[in-house]
Amino acid sequence: MATKEIDRRRHLLLTGTSAAEPYTSPQQGGGETRLPPVDPAHHGNALKKQLERVRKDLIARDTRHDAIAVEARRGVYLEFASASGFDLALQSLEDRRAGVELAATRTQTGVTYATVYVPSGQLGYFEKKVEEYLTKTTKKSGNPKNKPLIESIAEIRLAVLEGFWTDDPALFPPAGKTICWEVWLRGEGDDLLARFREYAQKVKLQVGDEQLRFPDRLIVLAYGTREQMTGSIELLDVIAELRLAKEVPTSFVRMNVIEQEGWAKELKDRITAPSPDAPAVCIVDTGLNAGHPLLEPALRKGDLHAYDPSWGVHDDDGHGTGMAGIALHGDLAEALLSSSPVALTHRLESVKILHKGAANPPKLYGAITAEGVARAEIAAPQRKRAISMAITATDFRDRGQPSSWSAEIDKLCSGMDDDNPRLFVVSAGNIRVAPGMDYRSRNESEGIHDPGQAWNALTVGAYTERTRITEPVFNGWSPIARPGDLSPSSTTSCIWQSQWPIKPEIVMEGGNMALSPDGKDADFPDSLSLLTTHYQPFVKLFTVTGETSAASAGASRVGAVIWAQYPDFWPETIRALLVHTAEWTPRMREEITATRSRRRDMEHLLRCFGFGVPNLERALWSAGNALTLVVQDELRPFERDKSNEMRLHTLPWPKQALLDLSSVEVELRVTLSYFIEPNPARRGWERRHRYASHGLRFAVQKANEEPDDLRKRVNKAARDGDETIDSGDAGWLLGPTLREKGSVHHDRWKGTAADLASRKSIAVCPVIGWWRERHQLGRWKKAARYALIVSIRTPETGVDIYEPVANQVKIATAVPI
Structure with a gap:
């Protein structure tokens, strides 16, 4: 029987689909700070006395230091505390014109603390605010002047060292x-x-x-x-x-060895080396031993680097070489068992940032990561690379909050310093599984490890389909995870507050663990792990690996394979395709239960598994019944301290083909991916102190809308006074609340083909960030670029939705505009 030919057609990269329009956000800003009940006279006088105490404490402190030191002091720090269960009016604690600056915030046992820098001679700034509260009222409401600021403050004191600790x-x-x-x-x-x-x-x-x-x-x-x-x-x-x-582990789990030297030679004979200008996976790890016969075809000597050149570029630990094998070949067992030719489409690079031996002193791993990446880029400045980092901190205390390390990765991804955006793929980090523990409860109670909270990085968790144990030594043992579930050691973002990004964004195969018959021991059988390259090829050629390290290396490989097929795609686009084509396994979908609200279930599902397991075939190819449109564009979100413009995309659309399908159910997917610039100081990530430079959102034309209706729905400037346009739209899986976290936004719509036929317009709009709220830094002048991916999938009915759009694209590109 003849084999059916696989339908593979290139995704359509569109140009000129949008027009910039003046934009004003329909949102009216945040709500007012909730205030505790106070007696104005008593409260104001109490704060006045506290500020008098601050003055006395300053005089007493200064007398304990010599005159030169006191003269050198340029200001003081005050600590403001809220009432328990209430917030401070953080935005009112700062006045840049007076030099008063909010330095740091923290919350402890329900109380918000803010440490504020007050220049020398400016203590009277807050004394005046309190005095006005006691003696003046506002004309409009009759409330005491400065009421939101003063009544949000329960205590003012001179800051001590603990006040700087965030x-x-x-x-x-x-x-x-x-x-x-x-x-x-x-x-x-x-x-x-x-x-x-x-x-x-x-x-x-x-x-x-x-x-x-x-x-x-x-x-x-x-x-x-x-x-x-x-x-x-x-x-x-x-x-x-x-x-x-941060502390970073300096040793890694040594895996059992699989000796199969004959297989390695047979596989090498089938390998075709990648071209010199092919994209690369850059392994940021413990180094790489280039002498391995299965890695040699994708390596050149000049692509091996070390943060400290005195370390050497070789791998004396094994972890980096193991990651390289996965990043180049995937699970080696599949390649070894196959007899097909292996045409490599991407290369390898290595940057050694950990050195075996005595424990490394604590270092700023953000700076080390940046320096390591710079070495690879200097050696091959034109090469596209997926930077793969399976090294994480040993803790998860940030709970989604940015750290110096994660913020530096966000900075590198965005090209903040050099206008060179980058694709980073990082592991979610691992938990230590103990016998008898409920591993899924542990998965959900241990947060993703630093720097996996980076907004711009693609963070990868581990899942597994491996449940068959073959080793006689493990007779009677049982797999811990069920097929399609999280790997036992993978971390999640379930314990993060809801405003932080969805992490991990995707999961990849990371192997499984086995539990002994008596439940007292847990181990990693080779048969539940992934086969990879050993770092001592003259002694052993193969070893096994797993967990989120292997998962992140595998995701990096998928990204590099896509990039080789579509070299014009941006880093933001590659990240978007990995998210866009992900699917949840049946086991993952069981997280949606009947016992909780659907929204809670969906967020739980996302924070455990992200958007699921990427599908490489769909990431690479469209088909007659599966159309993928790719847009790479930019807008300038702000004009100093206000919103500036939006983009309304009018896409080439298979309208007639969809109308022919009529009542057939189809799926629409939309993914918006962009990189933010970070502002990681812990001054409160609200209003003018937001972490992200900007945000973008998408809105899709509804079935009963004209493009002008969509414009009015999202753009206050286009409404002509109409403020009550309904934004509801049935059929979306997530909806705006869940999909608008972080800097990659994905959602899926299902409905009839006829309903989809008129939905060819998509708006991309900015939302506020520190570029606008800290406009004195001048970053508001920058354009924000983004990747927008739109795909339609229909059942195989014989109706071709790809060709009509491809023809429209050919005509559009043939006629210059």
């Missing part, structure tokens, strides 16, 4: 204990760093060499005690916040 309070060091502090300095110039080093030297604080720079913040590491940190007025004058430095 990490877990339990991690604050006891007296006399030396720790590695992650110091966030208030500013970003070289003179600031020089001042900090000078002051630190006086109190014998050791300052690390690495540094990271963000808007208004410069980050370094310092080694010392809390007593040293408080030993200098000048030192505290330049600090904005303090955190505990």
Whole structure:
């Protein structure tokens, strides 16, 4: 019987589909701060007395230091506390014209604390605010002047060192204990760093060499005690916040060895090397041993690097070489068992950022990552690369909040410093599975490890289909995870607050674990793991690997394969395709139960598995019944301190083919992917202190709408006074609330083909970010680029939805506009 020919057609990359339009957001801004009940006179006088106490404390503190130190002090820090269960009016605690700056915020046992820098001589700024509250009222409401600010404050005091600590309070060091502090300095110039080093030297604080720079913040590491940190007025004058430095594991699980040297030779004979200009997977790990015969075809000597050249570029641990095998071949067992030719379409690079031996001292791994990536880019500046990093911190204390490491990855992805966007693929991190534990409960209670919370990175969790144990030594053992479920060690974002991005975005095969018959032991059988390359090829050729490390390497491979097929695609587009084509397994879909609300179930599903397992075939190809349209465009979201423009895309559409299908159910998928610029200082991620530079949103034309109706629905500037246009649209799986987190937005619509026939217009609109709210930094002048992917899938009815659109695209590109 003849084999049916596979229908593979290239995705359609569209140009000129949109027009920029002036844009005003229909949103009216955030609600007012909820205030505790107070007696105005009593409350105002109490705060007035507290500020008087601050003045006395400052005088007393200054008399304990010499006159030169007091003269050098440029300001003071105040700590403001809210009433329990209420928030501070953070936006009102800062006045850039007066030099008053919100430095850091934290929440502890229901109380919000804000540390505010007040320049020397400006303490009267807050004294005046309190006095006006006590003596003046507003004309419009008759309320005391400055009511939202003053009544949100329960206490004002001179800040102590704990006021700068924005990490877990339990991690604050006891007296006399030396720790590695992650110091966030208030500013970003070289003179600031020089001042900090000078002051630190006086109190014998050791300052690390690495540094990271963000808007208004410069980050370094310092080694010392809390007593040293408080030993200098000048030192505290330049600090904005303090955190505990991250620890990164320096050894990895050694896997069992699989000896099959004959298979390696047979496979190598079938391999065709990639072209010199092929895209690459850049392994940021423990190095790579290029002598392995199955890696050699995709390597050149100049593509192996180390953060510290004295380490050498070789892999003396094994983890990096293991990741390289997965990133190049996927699970090697499949390639070894096949007899088909293997035409490699991408290359390998390696950057060694961990060195085996004595434990590495704490370092700014964001700076190390940036330096390592720079070495690879200098060696091959024109090459497209998926940067694969399976190294994570040992903890998950950030709980979705940006760290210096994750923010640096966001910065690298966005091209914030060099206009060179990058694709980063990072692992979600692993938990340690213990016998007898309910592993899914542990999956959901241990958050994704730093830097997996990076908004712009593609974060990869692990799932498994492997449940067949073949080794006699494991006779009677049972697989821990069911087929299609999370791998036992994969982390999730279930414990994160809802405003943080959906992580992981996707999951890939990461292997399974086995439980002994008595339930007392758990192990990693080779048959439940992935086969990969061993780092000592002259001793052993194969080993096994798994967990989220293998999953992230596998996702990097998929990204590089797509890039080889579509070299004009942007990093944002490759990320979008991996999300766009993902599917949940039947087991994953069981997370949607009848016991909770549908919205809660959907968010739970997303925070465990992301959007599912990517489908490489769909990521690479369209078909007669599966049309994928790709748009790469940009808009300028802001004009100084207001919204600026939106884009209305009118897509080539198979309208008649869809009408021919009439009542047949079809699926529409839309994915919007863009990179934000980070602003990671912990000053509260609300209003003017947002983490993201900007946001984008999409809205699809409804069946009963004209493009003008869509424009009015999303754009206040186009409404002509009409403020009550309904935005509801049935059929979407997630809806705006769930899909609009992070910087990649995906949703799926199902309905009749006839209903879809008129939905060819899509609006892309900006939402507020720190580019606009901190407009004095000048970043609002930048354009924000994005990838928009739209696909239609129908049953195989014989109606071709691809060809009509392909013909429209050919005509459009043949006629210059």
